[in-house]
Amino acid sequence: MSDTRIAFIGAGNMAASLIGGLRAQGMDAASIRASDPGAEQRTKIAAEHGIEVVADNAEVIQGADVIVLAVKPQAMKTVCQALAPSLSGKQLIVSIAAGITCASMQNWLGTQPIVRCMPNTPALLRQGASGLYANAQVSAAQRQQAEQLLSAVGVALWLDEEQLIDAVTAVSGSGPAYFFLLIEAMTAAGEKLGLPRATAVQLTLQTALGAARMAVSSDVDAAELRRRVTSPAGTTEAAIKAFQAGGFEALVEQALNAAAHRSAELAEQLGQ
Template sequence: MSAPVIGFIGAGNMATSLIGGMLQQNVKPARLLASDHNPEQAAKLARQFGIQAHTDNARLAEDCDVLLLAVKPQVMQQVCRALPARKPGQLIISIAAGIDCRSLADWLGTDAAIVRCMPNTPSLRRQGVSGLFANANVSATQKQQAEQILNAVGISLWLEEEQLIDAVTAVSGSGPAYFFYLIEAMTAAGEQLGLPRDTAERLTLFTALGAADMAVHSDVDASELRRRVSSPGGTTEQAIKSFANDDFPAIIARGMQAASRRAAELAVELGSSDNATSEDTP
């Protein structure tokens, strides 16, 4: 069986990252297609990767086995309704936040094989993590295809229930911003303690990088790693006690619950909305 032809509607950062990742995994450029409403963006992608890229979504959809929708959620309905009848056996992958499978099926046809995906911005550095959900029309082979595409920029995890996409959004979709916020706060606190700002920033950044690497490769969980650093009566213990007194875990939980609620609200707003703009690149 020949490798599938994969087409991207929307040639923004995430699509660019996925295409670059797949090429590094030896996917042939001839098996990748892209379209974008902006001819300059399409031409840039064609030059950068040596793939076919143009502005005609309908033409692209007719030519590919896997169609990846990488457009802004606000224009998803407009883009989907303008597509021609699907190629038999075609897999649809959506990376748009807040658009559920039911809405996509309303716009593309109830028999559409749809995988909904929530990647995150570290995918741009091929360090991403994505939550995936497949509707009942997706075959085992198509699930494998979707997984291979998203694994080109990190790792992917399958979900049994679509509503869990909201939780994925709260944890990993929005999660990078939480860590950036912590980096901001630690850098500022280091500066208040007398460090030059650039020194405080580099100390914070490489501490975050090292801690994440330790946690990823450790055979124990984060709480145990924390305990190992927190010597009784030591400096770390005092900081952790201060965080606990300020109810740090509850602060994090409330923020993530707010993110999850907003994700659910967006699914209702965007799924029922006729909003449309000319922008189709996330």
């Protein structure tokens, strides 16, 4: 990426996390530019990352090799159609907007190399998980550029089929909220068992963090880790049996199916 010039359309939280990740990896500030309609946001991002931030989208993409579309899905059509006359057909377009297909972007931008990706909010801490899909116009070198961009904020995994973006959305895109919900529920249950709220919060958060780190660093899968801490007729087994009696696994599957279905619906609605 050392010789790559990157332009960000939109300088919100996700764009800022990507810019921060690139800068942390040693990318020169002069190689990164961004645009944003908000004067306050432009000043903030310029100060934090030492890059040029302007108001005009057509201006910011001048000379760029990679253009990152980091705008709200509802604004993508308008933004793309305005950019189209300024594109050469050679710049790599990286979209982090949920629900906008490559076909829709091709309709609005013309024939362009496009990588569509679905990052998640832990990218703000450089602990993100992203699924990436490239259309047929993307070269091997451009695939590498896109992977390096998303890897700057976490794990980046390629998909062979674009429709799998809906599954990525269900698993990792929306996934942080599922864990937050479990944290909420465990904290509330701890309080009902008599713990002070602050204690219940701290115990729950540290347990979630420790369990995630164990799963990431372990050489066995989560099922085996669970078995190892579930003693026969013990307290953990009692809790696990209660979860399963309530249909825990089926409920998780139902929830992820609902998220994937909604992702596909949004793609159809927003791509018109």
